[in-house]
Each structure stands twice: as structure tokens, then as C-alpha cells.
Amino acid sequence: MKTVWVLGDQLNRRIGALAEAAPSTHRVLFVESRAKLASKAWHIQRAHFVITSMRRFADELRAEGFDVDYRFADSLADGHRQHVDEYAPTEVDATEPLSWAGRALMHRLGCSMVRSNQFLCHYDDFAAWMKTRKSFKMEDFYRWQRQRLGYLMDGDDPVGGQWNYDADNREPPPKDGSSPWPAPLLDELDDLDREVIADISAHCHGEAPAGVWATSRTAALRRLDHFVNDVLPMFGPHEDAMTTRSWHLAHSLLSPYLNIGLLLPGEVCDAVQRAFDAGRVPVASAEGFIRQVIGWREYVWGLYWAWMPEYAGVNELDASEPLPPVFTGRADTKMNCLAHALGDVNARAYAHHIQRLMVIGNLSLIAGIDPRALTDWMWANFVDGAEWVMVPNVMGMSQFADGGRMATKPYASGGAYIDRMSDYCKGCAYDRTKRVGDDACPFTTLYWDFMARHETRFGRNPRVAQQVRAAFKLKDLDEVRERAAEVKVMLREGRL
Ligand code: SF4
Structure with missing residues (x-):
């Protein structure tokens, strides 16, 4: 008898290898990997969503007549080995995995790969x-x-x-x-x-x-x-x-x-x-x-x-600030927009795309947060996270860490954009129109500092050059830079 191995992001009877399987010819293997659960600080709603969906789908396949081997193992490879030792399948079929590492693993383990139909464009x-x-x-x-x-x-x-x-x-x-x-x-x-x-x-x-x-x-x-x-x-x-x-x-x-x-x-x-x-x-x-x-x-x-795979490590803007403690729930913030976006993440493992791009991503970009750390955090904290989603969207689109291969301009903005597109600024302790002073909006301060800091890279970018020039026309640019340095320390220490 053959085995069809179903991964946690392939939970559909019509996908690849499973679409071709029948209870009379295939046993079904699922592996719940302890290493995967331990690999990140997962939001519980993200982990619950995937694991419950896996277990429920396994039950549905059992109800259809499949013999399902639902295995708890230290790693995917361990689960595969244990399954092969116990059942000696004539072949282990799998649908092409959705991740680079997953595909490499399946090849290494000698699985027969069936072309993925989870996207309309392979x-x-x-x-x-x-x-x-x-x-x-x-x-x-x-x-x-x-x-x-x-x-x-x-x-x-x-x-x-x-x-x-x-x-x-x-x-x-x-x-x-x-x-x-x-x-x-x-x-x-x-x-x-x-x-x-x-x-x-x-x-x-x-x-x-x-x-x-x-x-x-x-x-x-x-x-x-x-x-x-x-x-x-x-x-x-x-x-x-x-x-x-x-x-x-x-x-x-x-x-x-x-x-x-x-x-x-x-x-x-x-x-x-x-x-x-x-x-x-x-x-x-x-x-x-x-x-x-x-x-x-x-x-x-x-x-x-x-x-991939080199794309996962790009950092063209040399951003190296650590992930702020407010992202991981170790600090609060007086920034109303950020508090709401992160509150939504905490409540449901979800924030919509503009909260991701123009609040969380924007702040990380202009504050110079390590793009890989941000990518991993988003991957672990959003219910729809996955490496293929997060690496291009976060490293490329949001953080410009690829130097502009994906986005033609950095998605950087000050408080004015957030004020225009939200009702966050009205109740905020900061003033979105100010770039210096204790109550200056951190977005506005960091935005001008970002433009001045990256003059060499963006000074000739037709979509951003004007803002770079405007930064250098600010009479208080030195104060902006001083305040930006303070803001970064406050962000790092969870005092913003
Ligand atoms: S004033 Fe600045 S920090 Fe406050 S909500 Fe508006 S954009 Fe966010």
C-alpha cells in the first residue's frame, strides 16, 4: 500500500497527491512536529488554527474510509521515519510543499512529489x-x-x-x-x-x-x-x-x-x-x-x-534594531495606532493589510528594525502567516530589505498618512504634526530621520527623491535627528 503524506497547509481532499488517493490504495500520514511548535513563539490562535484543522481533517479522512496514521513526533523527518518503519509503504507520495525547506526535506526523504494545485499559477x-x-x-x-x-x-x-x-x-x-x-x-x-x-x-x-x-x-x-x-x-x-x-x-x-x-x-x-x-x-x-x-x-x-533561498536573508538597508518589546507584549505604548494594531494581533492573531504595512511595518522600517526578526514575528503571530507570504511581503514590500527588487519605493510615512486613513490620532498622546519635542509623533520624527539617513540610496529614486530633498530643507533637521535617536532608545526600552 502507498502512503500519501499531508502537510499542515495542504488540508483539502482536492489538493495534489490526496486528490489522486483512495482508501483502497493509500494510507494517509500526518505528522505533528514538536520541533515546529518549539521553533517560534507562536500566537495561540495561529497554532490552534493549523493544528485543529489538521486533526479535524484527519478525522474527516478516517470517516471517508482512509487508514490515517496521525503521528506526534520530534520532527517531520522523525515522523516519516517512524511511519515507514511501521508500515513499510511501497511509496510515500506528497504534494509539493509550500516552503523551500519543506520541498528540500521531501526530496531528501525520497518522497514522490505530485505537482501542487494550490495556486492558479504554479x-x-x-x-x-x-x-x-x-x-x-x-x-x-x-x-x-x-x-x-x-x-x-x-x-x-x-x-x-x-x-x-x-x-x-x-x-x-x-x-x-x-x-x-x-x-x-x-x-x-x-x-x-x-x-x-x-x-x-x-x-x-x-x-x-x-x-x-x-x-x-x-x-x-x-x-x-x-x-x-x-x-x-x-x-x-x-x-x-x-x-x-x-x-x-x-x-x-x-x-x-x-x-x-x-x-x-x-x-x-x-x-x-x-x-x-x-x-x-x-x-x-x-x-x-x-x-x-x-x-x-x-x-x-x-x-x-x-x-529563495537568498531572499530570506536580505538586509540592504542594514537595519539592525532589535524587535521592540511592545511587539512581544513585554511593554505597553502610548502610540494609539500601534496599540490598536498590536491589540488586534493579540486578540485574534490578525491585523489587516494596512495596519500591517503602514503601522507595524512602517514603524519597523523607519526605526530600522531587523527585517528578519520582524518577518519571523509576523509569521508566528498572524493566523495567515507562512514563510512564502511573509518573506516577500515583509522583507521586500514592507521593509525594502531587498533594495527595491519588489517595491519601487519604501512604504515609509509620517503621522499625516495615518491621520488621513484612520481615527487613531485623535485619542493619541502624541501630536502627529510635530516632529520634535516630547509629544512629537514618533512616525513623523522617524520618517524625516529615515529620509535624511538614507539620502544616498533614495536621493535619486524618482518616487522618493523629493521627500529626501524636503528632509534636508528642514530647519530643525539636527533636532529631528536627536529626537529620532531618543525615540529609538525609547522603542527599544518599551517607553514609547
Ligand atoms: S499621533 Fe502618531 S503615534 Fe499617535 S496615533 Fe497618530 S500616527 Fe500614531
Whole structure:
């Protein structure tokens, strides 16, 4: 009998090797690795999400008639060895893993690899696309995907005549104080949830799971329906907004399920296309969401494979400040925006993309935090984290640690951007308009210091040169630099 080995981010009957397996021909192997659990300071909702989903999926396969060997082992390799010793399978089949190290391990162990279908563009196809071009812009890739896959197309043209409605999707939170976004679905925790929580809580931190994140395909499909029917028509306009009134706004909250296989990108996009065809969703909302799934998500995936393994160690801005204690719950902060973003992470292992990019990532960039330390922290603390997600998004897009291979400008901003896109600044102890003094907004101070500090690198970058010149025109630049040095010490010591 053969074995099919299912990893914790391949939890779907329709994925790769498992799609080809049957109870009469294959036994199924899962390995819960103690080394993996010990490898990072995991947020409990992240670890619970993956482990509960694995155990639940194993139960579903048992109910289908599979003989499942669910193994607890010191490492993946140990679990594999024990399984082979006990069952002597004629072959161990596996779907191509989603990580560089995972793929290397499977090769080393002699597994038969089945091509992954967890993305609509396999990394080999992405590499072939790259070979045909001099530059690898996301927008070009996205249009190629749209044409190839046929989403929101009218023949060769985009429906509505526009490829991209991003310009319509940058509204701040509603000024009337309303919070019109439907509440996310919640599930009651069951015995399996409680068993997993008991198993992992000593190794993890953060607030305990409260049913926000689904841990089965059935529950993930319910969340897909909820998103498409109730939330998607509102998706878009407030995509970049941040508000104390809602942690979720109209974000889909589907990335965790896509990233461990409970949902597949094709079925998610098909559901959105159907809602659009039925006239239930405006084109800007449908396009904005489809772009995230077939555009950005698959682009990041392709770049990860194109540029690994050296990409995981880049640090072109020589950023070496340690991860601030406020990130790891060892300090509080008076910065309202940061307190809210980190409070959301602590509460649900989630913050939306602008909180990640323009609050947590922005602060780390302009304060010079070690990009690898930030990447590892995000990977461990976000429910949808994974190496392939975090390395390009954090090292490349957010921290400019790749020197601009991915982003053409650093995503640095002062307090003015956060004030424009959020309601955080009103209740803050700092003044977003000030760059010096005890109550100066740390974002504003560090932003100008960052521009001046990196004059050599950004002085000729057409998208940033103007800000670099503006920094050197500041009459109080010396004071800004002094205050920035103080701010960095305060951040390091948890006093900001
Ligand atoms: S004033 Fe500065 S620190 Fe305070 S919320 Fe606004 S951007 Fe954040």
C-alpha cells in the first residue's frame, strides 16, 4: 500500500497527491512536529488554527474510509521515519510543499512529489512568465492572470473597461462614526478545540481562540458564502482605512483558509465571479478582491520561489534594531495606532493589510528594525502567516530589505498618512504634526530621520527623491535627528 503524506497547509481532499488517493490504495500520514511548535513563539490562535484543522481533517479522512496514521513526533523527518518503519509503504507520495525547506526535506526523504494545485499559477509557470520580461510588475502579472484565467473579462478586455479600480478604494473610515461592516461569523468551540488548546497553551501566547477562525472546510465554506453574500458588495472603498470601531471592516478574512488549503483560490474567485455576473456586486468590489487573490497573492508566491533561498536573508538597508518589546507584549505604548494594531494581533492573531504595512511595518522600517526578526514575528503571530507570504511581503514590500527588487519605493510615512486613513490620532498622546519635542509623533520624527539617513540610496529614486530633498530643507533637521535617536532608545526600552 502507498502512503500519501499531508502537510499542515495542504488540508483539502482536492489538493495534489490526496486528490489522486483512495482508501483502497493509500494510507494517509500526518505528522505533528514538536520541533515546529518549539521553533517560534507562536500566537495561540495561529497554532490552534493549523493544528485543529489538521486533526479535524484527519478525522474527516478516517470517516471517508482512509487508514490515517496521525503521528506526534520530534520532527517531520522523525515522523516519516517512524511511519515507514511501521508500515513499510511501497511509496510515500506528497504534494509539493509550500516552503523551500519543506520541498528540500521531501526530496531528501525520497518522497514522490505530485505537482501542487494550490495556486492558479504554479511557480514553474511564474518563472516562465518572468523569462519573457525585463521587469516583473505586479500589475502586468495580474493582467496576464486575468486574461489567462478569464475572471472579469469581456473577450480580451476587462469588464467595465478598466483593469484596476484601486483609485476608488482609498477612502478613510466614514466620518459619521458609523461601522456598517457585517460582523464575522463565529463558531462554538468543541471538544477538539479544547483538546488542542490544552496541548499547546504552554508553548504559546496571545488571547485564547474564541471561534473567529474556522478549522474545517465546511466552516470555511460558510465564511466564503458570508463574505460573498454579505460583505463583498461593500468590499473596496475602505480597504485602506483603519478605525477603532471595527477590526475587520469589509476585509474578506479568507486568507487563513486559502493558505492552509481549506479553501482553494479558484473556487473563491468563481464564487465572486458568479456574484458579479448575477449583478449582486459592483465591479470595483469584485475587481479589488480578484486582484488580491489572482494578482498579489500569486505574485508573492511566484517571487518567493524565484528568489529563495537568498531572499530570506536580505538586509540592504542594514537595519539592525532589535524587535521592540511592545511587539512581544513585554511593554505597553502610548502610540494609539500601534496599540490598536498590536491589540488586534493579540486578540485574534490578525491585523489587516494596512495596519500591517503602514503601522507595524512602517514603524519597523523607519526605526530600522531587523527585517528578519520582524518577518519571523509576523509569521508566528498572524493566523495567515507562512514563510512564502511573509518573506516577500515583509522583507521586500514592507521593509525594502531587498533594495527595491519588489517595491519601487519604501512604504515609509509620517503621522499625516495615518491621520488621513484612520481615527487613531485623535485619542493619541502624541501630536502627529510635530516632529520634535516630547509629544512629537514618533512616525513623523522617524520618517524625516529615515529620509535624511538614507539620502544616498533614495536621493535619486524618482518616487522618493523629493521627500529626501524636503528632509534636508528642514530647519530643525539636527533636532529631528536627536529626537529620532531618543525615540529609538525609547522603542527599544518599551517607553514609547
Ligand atoms: S499621533 Fe502618531 S503615534 Fe499617535 S496615533 Fe497618530 S500616527 Fe500614531
